[in-house]
Amino acid sequence: MSSYTLVVCEKPDAARRIASALGSASESRSTAGGVSVFDVMYAGRNYKVCSASGHLYVLADKTKNRSVYPVLDLEWAPIDSGNGNKKNAKGAARAARFINTISFLARGADSFIHACDYDQEGEVIGHSILEYACGGKYDKSLRAKFSTLTDDEVKEAFATLAKPSSRLAQAGRSRHMLDFIYGVNLSRALAQSFKAGSSGYRNLSIGRVQGPTLAFVADRELEIRLHVPDPYWVLTADFDKDGQAVHARYEKPRIEKLAQARAVLDACTGRDGTVSKVSAKKAVLRPPTPFNTGDLQREAYRLFRLSPGYTLAIAEKLYLRALVSYPRTSSQKLPPSINYAKVLSGLAGVSLYSQPASTLLSRGRLVPNEGLMADPAHPAIYPTGVAPRLSGLEFKVYDLIAKRFLATFGDPAVTERTDVSINVNNHVFLAEGRAVLYDGWMALYRPYVNLEQSTLPQLHEGDVLANRQVVMEEKFTQPPWRYSQASLLAKMEEEKIGTKATRADTIATLFKRNYIATKKASGIEATDLGFAVVESMREHAPTIVSTELTRSMEEQLEGIEQGMKEPVDVIEYAVERLVESLATFREQGATIGRQIGSAAATQSNAVIVIGGCPVCKNGQLRIIRSRTTEKRFVGCSNYASGGCRASAPLPQKGGIRVSKTCQCGWPIISVAFGRGGKRWNTCVNMQCPYKRDRASLARRSAQP
DNA sequence: GCAAGGTC
Numbered sequence: 230m231s232s233y234t235l236v237v238c239e240k241p242d243a244a245r246r247i248a249s250a251l252g253s254a255s256e257s258r259s260t261a262g263g264v265s266v267f268d269v270m271y272a273g274r275n276y277k278v279c280s281a282s283g284h285l286y287v288l289a290d291k292t293k294n295r296s297v298y299p300v301l302d303l304e305w306a307p308i309d310s311g312n313g314n315k316k317n318a319k320g321a322a323r324a325a326r327f328i329n330t331i332s333f334l335a336r337g338a339d340s341f342i343h344a345c346d347y348d349q350e351g352e353v354i355g356h357s358i359l360e361y362a363c364g365g366k367y368d369k370s371l372r373a374k375f376s377t378l379t380d381d382e383v384k385e386a387f388a389t390l391a392k393p394s395s396r397l398a399q400a401g402r403s404r405h406m407l408d409f410i411y412g413v414n415l416s417r418a419l420a421q422s423f424k425a426g427s428s429g430y431r432n433l434s435i436g437r438v439q440g441p442t443l444a445f446v447a448d449r450e451l452e453i454r455l456h457v458p459d460p461y462w463v464l465t466a467d468f469d470k471d472g473q474a475v476h477a478r479y480e481k482p483r484i485e486k487l488a489q490a491r492a493v494l495d496a497c498t499g500r501d502g503t504v505s506k507v508s509a510k511k512a513v514l515r516p517p518t519p520f521n522t523g524d525l526q527r528e529a530y531r532l533f534r535l536s537p538g539y540t541l542a543i544a545e546k547l548y549l550r551a552l553v554s555y556p557r558t559s560s561q562k563l564p565p566s567i568n569y570a571k572v573l574s575g576l577a578g579v580s581l582y583s584q585p586a587s588t589l590l591s592r593g594r595l596v597p598n599e600g601l602m603a604d605p606a607h608p609a610i611y612p613t614g615v616a617p618r619l620s621g622l623e624f625k626v627y628d629l630i631a632k633r634f635l636a637t638f639g640d641p642a643v644t645e646r647t648d649v650s651i652n653v654n655n656h657v658f659l660a661e662g663r664a665v666l667y668d669g670w671m672a673l674y675r676p677y678v679n680l681e682q683s684t685l686p687q688l689h690e691g692d693v694l695a696n697r698q699v700v701m702e703e704k705f706t707q708p709p710w711r712y713s714q715a716s717l718l719a720k721m722e723e724e725k726i727g728t729k730a731t732r733a734d735t736i737a738t739l740f741k742r743n744y745i746a747t748k749k750a751s752g753i754e755a756t757d758l759g760f761a762v763v764e765s766m767r768e769h770a771p772t773i774v775s776t777e778l779t780r781s782m783e784e785q786l787e788g789i790e791q792g793m794k795e796p797v798d799v800i801e802y803a804v805e806r807l808v809e810s811l812a813t814f815r816e817q818g819a820t821i822g823r824q825i826g827s828a829a830a831t832q833s834n835a836v837i838v839i840g841g842c843p844v845c846k847n848g849q850l851r852i853i854r855s856r857t858t859e860k861r862f863v864g865c866s867n868y869a870s871g872g873c874r875a876s877a878p879l880p881q882k883g884g885i886r887v888s889k890t891c892q893c894g895w896p897i898i899s900v901a902f903g904r905g906g907k908r909w910n911t912c913v914n915m916q917c918p919y920k921r922d923r924a925s926l927a928r929r930s931a932q933p
Numbered sequence: 934g935c936a937a938g939g940t941c
Binding site: 239240241281282283284285287288290295298300319320323346350351353354401404405407408409410411412413414415416417419420430431432433434435436437438439545549557727728730731734735738 | 934935936937938939940941
């Protein structure tokens with residue numbers, strides 16, 4: 230085979246699209262790694278288009294000893310089970326297959342094109358591959374720059390190749406370094422302090438994104454706990470106009486003094502009202518903008534109460550089945566190159582969407598209502614037009630994406646708001662009506678439209694309304710809302726921390742660490758442990774829980790990218806500041822650990838009831854963690870007061886759920902082993918006559 | 934058993 234140019238893309242899907250944009254490509258599987266490679270002729274040259282699968286190289290701690298800090302001596306190494314996806318050894322094996330394929334292809338290549346996503350992380354991904362898998366080829370490579378992977382743009386990118394920006398790569402690599410140095414060292418300091426100040430090890434962590442996110446929740450929780458409810462009074466009135474009800478509220482929505490409210494109540498009770506003013510205003514509501522990752526996550530939470538992480542996982546599945554476009558995007562734009570007509574024709578073939586899709590198609594000119602946010606590598610999320618076969622939540626998320634896409638092409642809706650002032654003995658009450666005059670895009674987005682309508686009878690100035698009743702209600706000012714997973718994610722977006730692909734993961738990590746917990750129906754609250762971590766960080770390493778760290782880091786990285794700053798100086802400056810914090814942890818570790826440890830202990834001793842006690846009949850069986858051995862077991866709430874000795878061992882690992890009560894009267898628990906692993910159901914009663922696998926419970930458990 | 938960032 231003659232020589233060729235090796236094109237390195239960020240992910241397999243991008244390689245496929247880039248290859249097919251250049252010409253008719255033939256796909257083969259590399260013998261070196263078993264991953265896809267595309268051969269294509271373009272402008273008289275042979276190209277082999279291959280891809281990574283995100284980052285194949287990450288920073289690693291050379292010493293590999295997790296109990297030692299500070300760790301400042303880092304190296305770039307292939308993802309392996311030790312540095313990267315510990316929870317997922319498959320990830321490391323997968324990375325190895327891509328690296329093997331690329332290094333094999335690099336040997337036969339005479340030139341290289343860096344065609345990863347054109348952003349900071351993409352620059353790093355390509356840089357590592359060209360340097361480490363291809364043998365120092367970054368400086369000799371050429372950069373393809375594109376904002377979306379359409380045929381035209383890919384060709385344009387290949388026609389305007391230029392030297393890659395090593396400044397951008399340096400900025401990206403420095404970002405990795407800073408996050409590792411701050412995150413890993415402070416996490417180790419936390420965990421080591423905990424170990425020194427209390428019994429046992431606990432996996433604690435903190436980082437540039439985790440820190441402020443946890444602080445958002447903790448600070449909100451404090452606001453809630455410190456909130457002092459102030460009373461106020463609300464007056465409403467119900468009138469009647471020829472048998473039709475008119476509901477109105479007093480012009481002042483809140484009255485702070487009871488005496489004032491009473492005075493109005495007395496003055497108005499039993500007196501008819503006169504319409505003193507009627508005004509109607511039309512409003513034009515523009516169609517919604519197409520979904521980016523966060524918009525979709527928020528909308529799926531609002532409508533279906535899906536967590537952001539779960540929504541993204543479902544969207545990912547839909548993407549892998551070619552039903553929707555790439556779901557990790559910041560973009561609220563739909564470039565014409567995605568071919569609106571093609572997508573709509575596809576949807577027209579699906580019975581659910583055929584009517585609205587055909588109507589849109591028949592108009593000819595299609596212009597989506599784009600939002601302001603853009604993404605260097607992907608358009609907004611849209612359906613591909615491939616007919617879906619889905620059910621359950623997958624269908625719901627797909628339907629939401631499909632209807633949102635349709636709605637963005639709809640006409641603006643027109644609504645009318647009518648305000649009516651009603652005079653009662655010189656006091657003014659207000660009634661409000663809202664009506665949709667033209668539904669436009671709303672028809673395309675049903676049932677997901679969020680708009681309240683309220684109707685009023687025809688009213689004119691001078692009309693007299695019979696007063697049915699005036700009601701005075703005492704209310705209290707409310708504390709702010711707790712964050713939901715969706716609003717916490719929105720807060721992260723607003724503060725520009727984390728990325729569209731990682732925000733949901735960060736929230737999941739905080740749950741896993743037991744820093745935050747869901748308080749039934751009222752949202753997320755910080756746990757005692759979460760509070761303790763924020764508090765101790767504010768004292769010893771305040772930047773890690775503030776968004777300022779991200780801001781100042783961005784500034785430094787910008788300096789590197791512009792050539793105004795050197796990476797070593799930036800890193801050294803960060804290290805100097807961090808070392809002071811770490812020294813404090815080293816000196817006061819035991820004290821810090823005791824503070825955090827006592828917070829963690831309140832938690833592990835928290836009462837978790839799993840059922841009624843079958844022995845004493847009036848106590849409750851609870852999961853208890855022994856203070857001395859730290860082992861968990863089942864005990865009766867009457868142990869201390871009533872001397873009930875009912876107890877049972879528990880498996881020490883795995884999440885426990887109560888499924889039902891066994892015929893013997895004790896609870897049957899369901900234990901999860903590992904992530905997404907099998908669940909194991911068993912009665913906790915050691916003497917259970919109905920149980921077959923007593924031996925296996927004994928093996929997996931320990932007596933308190 | 935540590936971060937944040939890619940992607941599956």
